[in-house]
Amino acid sequence: MLLYNRLSRPELEARLRSETFRRRTLSFYRYVNIDNPREMRDRLYIAWDRLKCYGRVYVANEGINAQMSVPEHNIEALLNHLDSVPELAGMRINWAVEDDGKSFLKLVIKVRKKIVADGLNERLFDVTNVGNRLSPLEFHQLVDKEDVVVVDMRNRYESEVGHFKNAICPDARTFRDEIKIVVDQLKDKKDRKVLLYCTGGVRCEKASAWLRHHGFKDVNQLHGGIISYAHVIKKEGLPSKFIGKNFVFDERLGERITDDVIGRCHQCGDPCDTHRNCANDKCHKLFIQCDKCFEKHHGCCCEDCVNTLEEIRR
Template sequence: MNANLTQTAPTFKTSLFKVMAVYKFAQLPDAAAIVPALEDFCRARAVAGTLILAPEGINGTVAGSPQAIDALADFLLDGAIFAGRLVGAEIKYSAASAMPFLRLKVRLKPEIVTLRAPEANPAKTVGTYVEPQNWNALIERNDIVLLDTRNDYEVGLGTFSRALDPATKNFTEFKDYVATHLDPARDKKVAMFCTGGIRCEKASSYLLSKGFEEVFHLKGGILKYLETVPAKDSRWQGECFVFDERVAVGHGLVEGDATLCRACRHPLTAADRADPTYQQDICCPFCADQPQKHAAATERHRQIELARARGLEHMGDASHNAAKARKMAKQQRAEANRARASGKVG
């Protein structure tokens, strides 16, 4: 394993899938030429998930066998095609009880995280990194403006106490939030966080370009914090949304309780699933007033059931079965936790 990895990979049972989240802002003017070779490497090892390449770097989350993911990490950091340009990349590992992705996608895009603000260039200027173990002390200071840079549906599952929610639908709206709610003359010290750290690198670069005096961001993002900081010391509330079929993770990066609405793809808490408007695989409180989505979800569910009745495998079966298995596992974990709390088991 390459010594330049920013995190030592945990020990994985052979029955588990290894998940790797990776990003780095780097000069990749040849990104278009790299895409085919990277895709071929992943397909040959049954790696699934999404990797985005752009002239400004790489970003993505993929999963596969531990051996396949280790080989991919070496390919990214030591492979001739990248020629050392990804050394020092932010790489985080976690485990999944089932393959969290249905397919592989390797995409070429203009940006690895879309802000559409050329003045934000993390390869040149970024804010001050704050290690997870130092984060609590920083965000408890009275002179700090704490900002969650993620989108509204992510914030809805969990966030840090006292954090401001920009209520954005996509990252490009972050610029409008800064223009209307923040003032560099007043908000001299801003601390921000996101899922894995990449969005904050660009957001911090953007704020510095707008004249903000001091900008801090959580190194490794929420995921690194949840992995590093003990639950008893944590200032995190709720679960952290992740962009795969696990939906969310909690402390220790264990899979959380949240599920996805199959109609609108909004993450759902137990309270959301208890809402009268919720129908499994059909609709949820967030799309209850969007009948066109209900119709599409209903038809998809009908096609799955028809195919199943004929003894055929429908293209939605893999997603449906994986989601069902994860939901059952989450319910079993919740029941086990309740039993332990009541003293029924040792």
């Protein structure tokens, strides 16, 4: 049995279109000791491939981080399988807020040194000394208080299309950069109540421990992240204090939380929150592009890429 995909993108897209059942998108993570990540990776691939699961999964000695698309009729089987693996039993599941069933085209499970690239040396601090985990409702009650500091622990391209109204959104392209920027940017606020949030919660685990290591006294994090917050707020009938879109790392590139459009097209500056990857595969830059500029620039991020794409198509 091949433990990796061999199909081309057009073949994968055709396979997805031919499916007669619905899919649901979910995500989960856990920091847990995995003695043999390679063996775990192969076991999971075999089990999840049989269930026709697609997604992107990272396995490391420190744990697992997964975003997946699962056929509705196989969800129970997947959850039962998770509970059958000691390291994954009782896993907290985040369900997508806005789901078209087309979040992933294939199953990719990779062994990594870390489940999130943070650039931190775990020997220098206690990674288990994390911040207080706040429920979505607790976070909702605190997030707009004058005496708290709210920090978006996601990258700039994520926060520019959606964030909590009064959050500090560092200008960082990677989590590795951001975690250092935040410590420096908040160095005079170590006695304040700090609220951290991210997409599903995984980045805040390391970030909160890193802040506590640097002397921050009252560190808190949104348990389950923006995804959990959106579900709970909708269920309770409360107005969302997160505005705009929640960026996601799959084919959807975002799920709408509120109707607010806070982003801007990177080419013309008009209001827009549609992320695209440059149509020139040699570039594939992620950027915000409105429909007008998509037509004008043929889905490319710049004129050089337009010219390159035209040369390829000749």
